[in-house]
Amino acid sequence: MENDHRDSSQDEKWADLLSFQHFQSLWPARGYGYGGRIQEIRAKEFSRLGDLIYLDHVGTTLFPQSLLESFMNDLTENVYGNPHSQNISSRLTQDTIEHIRNRILQHFNTSADYYSVIFTSGSTAALKMVGETFPWIPETSEGSGSHFCYLTDNHTSVVGIRAIAASANVLSIPVTPEEVLLSERNHRAVEEHHSNIPHLFCFPAQSNFSGTKYPLSWIQEVQSGMLCVNKTPGKWFVLLDAASYVSTSPLDLSLHRADFVCLSFYKMFGFPSGLGALLVSNKIAPFLRKTYFGGGTAAAYLAEEDFYFPRESLSARFEDGTCSFLDIIALKHGFDILEKLTGGMENIKEHTFALANYTYTVLADLKHPNGTPVARIYNDTEFRSSDVQGPIINFNVLDENGHVIGYSQVDKLANLYHIHVRTGCFCNNGACQKHLGTSKEDMKKFFQAGHVCGDDVDLIDGRPTGSIRISFGYMSTFKDSQAFLKFIVDCFVKKAVQLDKNLTSQASQGKAVSESMRLPADNNQANKARIVANKLLQEAITSKNGLFKTPSVMQEANNVHLPEPETNGHDVPISVRTSNGKPATLVKIYLYPIKSCSAFEVSEWPVGMQGLLYDRNWMIVNQNGVCLSQKQEPRLCLIRPFLDLKQNNMVIKAEGMDPIKISLNDESGKQNRACQSKVCGDRVQTYDCGQMIADWLSLFLGRQCRLIQQTPDLSRNANKIKTAQSGVNPALLSLVNEAQYLLINTASILHLQQQTASSEEDEPEEALRIKGLIERFRANLVITGSKPFEEEEWTEVSIGDLNFKVMKKCTRCQIICINQKTGERSNQLLQALSTYKGGKTTFGMYLMNHPLCSSFPAVLSVGTQVSPV
Structure with a gap:
């Protein structure tokens, strides 16, 4: 009851801080809203935003609908020629440009x-x-x-x-x-x-x-x-x-x-x-x-x-040369519309500062349950006057121990809430160094460690390489600020309260707590946890639907002892063993023939120098040739490819569509359909798979798109710097993002599932299924393991006769929040992962072939023993 009372009072406090009444109580708020017209402006001019919370106006502000309409009407009513000519249409262009020069000066x-x-x-x-x-x-x-x-x-x-x-x-x-x-x-x-x-x-x-x-x-x-x-x-x-x-x-x-x-x-x-x-x-x-x-x-x-x-x-x-005269003509309409909507720059100044002042005040006041601040704000003023402070707030999120949570992790969670922010150093290294306390030597070390401007390497040795910036524009509203603050509370304040309450409750009830959880646990408790995890895991794997249930095995775990792994006399484990003494095994093999589409599960499959045969050999691109992923188009997960090596074809299915078949090695017309695309910045040679499949995909997705396949002679190498650091020669990749394989451990899945289930009571039932969670993490290789996250300590692993180098942890994005059976989104899984891992969202390990210790081609089979080297 005491915890419930605490939670209730905290909720009331947060509700008060995020209320419009509290916003109005702050004196700068009197300049907000252009005399009450802001909602009308937002509804009429920016309806395309929908639920999107756009907070990167320093990057670029958003154009109003009437600006486009006014500009297009101008272009349809007038003929504008090259201003360097002397005909009538060109003179019109010259005169209009000179008028706009004067308009700029007047502004x-x-x-x-x-x-x-x-x-x-x-x-x-x-x-x-x-x-x-x-x-x-x-x-x-x-x-x-x-x-x-x-x-x-x-x-x-x-x-x-x-x-x-x-x-x-x-x-x-x-x-x-x-x-x-x-x-x-x-x-x-x-x-x-x-x-x-x-x-x-x-x-x-x-x-x-x-x-x-x-x-x-x-x-x-x-x-x-x-x-x-x-x-x-x-x-x-x-x-x-x-x-x-x-x-x-x-x-x-x-x-x-x-x-x-x-x-x-x-x-x-x-x-x-x-x-x-x-x-x-x-x-x-x-x-x-x-x-x-x-x-x-x-x-x-x-x-x-x-x-x-x-x-x-x-x-x-x-x-020099012909100026961008049509764009210049658009400026006239920009000035006109801006003045008409807001009444002038002074009004914009006060409106945006009111929002920044309120957001800064609340953000600075947010505290973790132990009293430590939720954010470290990088500011030179106290947001008291619009004459000395613009509508920009720069900060980093802190955990309850005062450690910075990487900006890329915060950005991923913000995207789940449809909030768009800016992260990094914002092309301003001088200010970044000053506020983050980073020396010139530190900046050089960050670069030597592989960090460059614009990447998502947010922490190096626990130190931030950048920060998060939000900025307001003339069309921003109180709801934008409120939604942002609610996101911070939900993801970084409430989560900490819930996790603390869940762990305390488990300890008080005598439940086993794993070694990898935040609260300390003795070896006996860790052993019990492993026994429970593996018993539940075996039930989940062998059951028909993989539904996680809580059986009575929690009580019988007290009498079970976890055996130590066998060694070869040099303290090196021969193989991973589960709680029942059996070696860890490969229990699932998935490949994804079409990048970002549904998995194709097999019991055994050929392996080559690029990885699993035909894994990510195809991808769907939009009308501009840009690869589509589930981030932009969640319905991709509903497209199900099936490979038939004997018939040499791939059948593609989707609900409401007739199946369509394409050849695995269609040689006809390849030369005429050659094209070039990009995957993770790499240029890849591909060819188009034809109009028939393009029409099929366009009809199902409701947008123009095409299917392309990598060319057989594609020679795309993995990142040479990363592979050199790991001691592996640059490996050949298909259309994958970073590595040939992704491996996950079912013990880790189960452990995370327990946290998700205990901290998210409203999570849909499907997300509680072990099988559903495995699908969301979109791995190639699924193994049993003796304890959660042990795979993160491995450097090499052998599966049967094949050897692999373990490259690095996989940093997860919002795709794991997409139900792979329905295409529906839910935020809880990524939030739970971020909370559990202290702001990081890593899960699973990237693997590469170790060609010196393996021969190709080879075959991987379910049931094969797994041994870390």
């Missing part, structure tokens, strides 16, 4: 008297243009020369300018925000020197990592010499990276006249993408240097001698 409260607008492919291209055209003066032996100074909390695209500066023999100097603030307080830290050497200082108006808004007053202070960012005299110019800032905040260039301002419009409107701009102060414009000239930039030139004069206007000189 930032300035005019063509002060700034020129140069269209680019994005803010990165704008930054690169500044680096390539700035009037650098090379360093001399006396030490005089230009300096490029940049804030460490800058995007990668800013830091990249230092490579351009280096090629011009210009010194690059990184400065921290703290150093700039100290310089600001000290004002002029150097003596007065008269120098016209041009220097460039770049900082972001808003950190894309933490959302910190840096003082725009720095612009004038740097330009006037009052703020000497690196104590270097000369003429200082300021490059403002405003890409993140202007998506949710107004920028007044009449007050803060940076010399260069870079923008990306997809961050403001969501559409068009691949279009940005560089705003250049007309004061610096005459000094910019440009060597290359492209179409449309020349007033006059000769092909046979070095004679060239650029066009007069800055934009005409710097926009």
Whole structure:
């Protein structure tokens, strides 16, 4: 009763924190909702979101439906020609583009008297243009020369300018925000020197990592010499990276006249993408240097001698070739719709900050049952004012012991809740290092360990390599914030409470607790657990439907002793033995002829250098040639392939469809149907299996798709770095993701099933079936084992006469949440796995052939003895 009371009070507390009333009680919430219109905006303009919670607006915001409609109406009513021509349609394009340049300047409260607008492919291209055209003066032996100074909390695209500066023999100097603030307080830290050497200082108006808004007053202070960012005299110019800032905040260039301002419009409107701009102060414009000239930039030139004069206007000189004129025309509709929906950037600023302030307040208040915080938030402000903090929250989730749960694991669970976030270092290593406390040496070690930007290697030696970022946009709602916080509570707070209660209850009732569980257990208890696990396992395997039941064997386990494994005299086990003394065996063999479709179970099967014969030899691709998986299309699991080696064909079945047959080695027309695809980044040679099966699959899945098969001579190697580390020569792969085989242990399945059953009372009955769980983990080889997760300690294993190298643990994704019989999703299994493994979602081991110890071709058979080496 005490636990029930505690749970009830906790639930009430969480319900209160996540309520709209609590949100309204926070003073910034008064700026929320555009006068009550937010729900109407969301329903009318963003209905395509459905249940999706989109929280990556710094990556790109979302476009409203009316923007597309307005733009398409414009295109259907007008004829826009190439702006470099002089006909009527081209003049219309020229005039429209010039109107939009003025509209951009108007949006930032300035005019063509002060700034020129140069269209680019994005803010990165704008930054690169500044680096390539700035009037650098090379360093001399006396030490005089230009300096490029940049804030460490800058995007990668800013830091990249230092490579351009280096090629011009210009010194690059990184400065921290703290150093700039100290310089600001000290004002002029150097003596007065008269120098016209041009220097460039770049900082972001808003950190894309933490959302910190840096003082725009720095612009004038740097330009006037009052703020000497690196104590270097000369003429200082300021490059403002405003890409993140202007998506949710107004920028007044009449007050803060940076010399260069870079923008990306997809961050403001969501559409068009691949279009940005560089705003250049007309004061610096005459000094910019440009060597290359492209179409449309020349007033006059000769092909046979070095004679060239650029066009007069800055934009005409710097926009090489034909600009993306239709995308530029779309900007007009972006500005119009944004103003119409929200009333302006000031309203967007207050709306998004209200959501960020509330989310930050609740997230910072969440605690585990033992009082430790649930999240470590990386912030430089306390979210008290929209003038110093943008709508960005950066954090990592912690377990009850204060250890970081890897961001990729959190991301996988978030996807189950239809929540889209951003993870990693966000192309901002400087801020990432600062907030995560990672040194330069650490970053180099992470790279040497195989971690690169954008991968899912989230922890190395227990230390985070990145974090999680959520960001709000002008169409975000309270329900988005509420859903995100509920996800954190459900997955990382309530789960800890439930697991703690379940384990405590088991201990109090004298139930056996395995050695691999979090609570300590003595050897006697561990032995009992193994006996129980294997007795239940044998019943599950031999029963007709594999349904897990709780028999009376729990009480007879007290009198059963678990025998020690036999050794060869050198403390090396000869074979794994189960609780009844029998060697561990291979009990199931599955292959998946069509990648991501249903399994084909066999009792024995040929094995070759690529693994099981015909395993993942085919895959289904969409109309763009991209491989489909159950993540995007859960109904793939309902497509059931059957291989007949004697008849040399594969029969494909699905409910409501007539079976269709294809040849295993169809040689007709292969040359005409050759195609190239990608699997896990690898290019693979394939051929199309024809229109008949394409029509069959398209009808069943309700989308255009095709079936393709790997070519017989496909020579795709496994990751050479990983295989080299394991001592195996690069192995040949079919269309599998990472390895030739995936092995799971039924003792591990049963152990996890017990946790799932005890912590998830509402889990559908099918998920409680051992057979159903085995199907969800989509293994090739299923073995019996003496204890849960012992396979994670193996380095090699032999099954009969075949030997395998154990590569690594398999990190599971949301596919294990799909019922392989129905295609329905349920979140509980991945959540239970993450909770049980302290935030990780690994289950099963990847195996590769050990060709030095095996001969091919060979045959694997159910009932074969399993022996770790």
